[in-house]
Amino acid sequence: MIDQIIKFAFEEDIQDGDHTSLSCVPANAKGKAKLLVKEDGILAGIELAERIFNYYDADLKITKFINDGEKIKIGDIAFEIEGKSQSILATERIVLNFMQRMSAIATQTRKIADSIDHTDAKLLDTRKTTPGIRAIEKWAVKIGGGHNHRFGLYDMIMIKDNHIDYSGGIEAAITKANAYIKEKNLDIKIEIEVRDEQELDEVLAIGNVDRVMLDNFTPAKIKEVLAKIPSHIETEASGGITQENIVGYAETGINFISSGALTHSVKSMDLSLKAVYEK
Incomplete structure (x- = not known):
């Protein structure tokens, strides 16, 4: 590439x-x-x-x-x-x-x-990159000490709010995603975005996902809900996270923090x- x-x-x-x-x-x-x-x-x-x-x-x-x-x-x-x-x-x-x-x-x-180096949280980039040179920009993130999230739509199933709404709800989206992976014999992970604790509870009741993205949760709310998420499900914070407040998110115990600002506005x-x- x-x-x-x-x-x-x-x-x-x-x-x-x-x-x-x-x-x-x-x-x-x-x-x-x-x-x-x-x-x-x-x-x-x-x-x-x-x-x-x-x-x-x-x-x-x-x-x-x-x-x-x-x-x-x-x-x-x-x-x-x-x-x-x-x-x-x-x-x-x-x-x-x-x-x-x-x-x-x-x-x-x-x-x-560097600001979150004292925690175990890993800093991730996103797909908010310049079309055509994503590989270059994600390479730069790694050079800077960050980690790459998925490269594109092809290397992970990432169920976001629009996917949930279009597919008929959380259970339908998760069920269809797992069936698709089995049918296509794919070796990719499933991540799902949740917008509130009610959606998180629904995801946890269904299971069959590898990572949960807590979208626009406050650090206090993340601390509160992390206790109920099983250790085999990875956790990611996203939305409203800036250089000024990221330390608070990292110190919650979250596994990953994704930030489009690494690439889209430098x-x-x-x-x-x-x-x-x-x-």
């Missing part, structure tokens, strides 16, 4: 040629460039950058000074790239676009993950690829 994303990025950006570089820069010119950090945070995308450079021109040589997941500060040089000047120019913006977004996601994730980190011109 990563290689498909890289391939499409070049098709989108270059098509029949980088005409600016092809017209202005000699074909045999060699050059260097350095990735300059302009913002403090967590670096993400170095491994991806290397794959992008190698995909376009296997002769490009990258020298890495900082690795994925490491802290960065203004003025740091993350890597140096050396090779054909035309190749460096053709790959520059694609590398920066991905690394700026990945580093922002990793930085946001690290801040939140501001790209300021990075720059500066040419080192040698006469």
Whole structure:
């Protein structure tokens, strides 16, 4: 999937040629460039950058000074790239676009993950990602210390409020989901969202689910209901959870906390690829 994303990025950006570089820069010119950090945070995308450079021109040589997941500060040089000047120019913006977004996601994730590190709760991302580059954004979450929830609609049955309403209720949804897994011989888990304690009680009476998502429950309410949930059913908190209140949720004893804010609303980190011109 990563290689498909890289391939499409070049098709989108270059098509029949980088005409600016092809017209202005000699074909045999060699050059260097350095990735300059302009913002403090967590670096993400170095491994991806290397794959992008190698995909376009296997002769490009990258020298890495900082690795994925490491802290960065203004003025740091993350890597140096050396090779054909035309190749460096053709790959520059694609590398920066991905690394700026990945580093922002990793930085946001690290801040939140560190704040709940004293608990056993695991921080999860969601499907609230940029269409087409979900694999890149979820990779950044992992670099930042978070964990990936399902990647898509295909690797888990996640019964949410609309599914419950459309299928005719909680019991019908759970029954149909289990029958579907058996019929299709699938090895996937079932998670169900509950909106209040009454719905939770109904789910627990039926069983046959792997995880319960407590949607928009307060930390106090979560503490109250966790005692009734069997240990073999995982628990997840979601909805209305922010960086400011997440510690309270983590300290309830919940297994997982999912947050769309890890990916859907970050501001790209300021990075720059500066040419080192040698006469």
